[in-house]
Amino acid sequence: xxxxxxxxxxxxxxxYADKMHxxxxxxxxxxxxxxxxxxxxxxxxxxxxxxxxxxCLTQLSMNDxxxxxxxxxxxxxxxxxxxx
Numbered sequence: 001x002x003x004x005x006x007x008x009x010x011x012x013x014x015x016y017a018d019k020m021h022x023x024x025x026x027x028x029x030x031x032x033x034x035x036x037x038x039x040x041x042x043x044x045x046x047x048x049x050x051x052x053x054x055x056c057l058t059q060l061s062m063n064d065x066x067x068x069x070x071x072x073x074x075x076x077x078x079x080x081x082x083x084x
Contacts, residue, residue, distance in 0.1 A: 001056065003028025008076055032060045032073045 003025030010023065049057045058064045059072040068074055 001028075004073075004076070011079060029060055032062050 006023065006025070007028075013020070045057055045061055048054060049061070049063075055064070062068060062071045062073055065071045
C-alpha cells in the first residue's frame with residue numbers, strides 16, 4: 001500500500017522535484033486486485049470489506065465506482081506528473 005500512497009502523493013510534491021531522482025516500488029498493487037487469480041485472496045478481500053468497510057480495499061478491488069474510468073486506481077494510472 002505504501003507504494004500507492006507515494007505514487008498518489010507525487011503530483012503534490014512538485015516543488016521538491018529537483019531533490020528527487022526516481023521512484024521504484026516492489027510488490028505494490030498498482031493494478032489493484034480486480035483481476036486476481038487467487039480465490040483465497042478474493043475471499044479474504046471480500047471478508048475484510050464486509051467486516052471493516054475499508055475504503056482502501058474498495059479502491060484496490062476497483063469497486064469504488066460502477067464505471068471503471070471513475071475508480072481511484074484508474075484515475076491514478078492516467079494522471080500525469082510533470083517532472084517524471
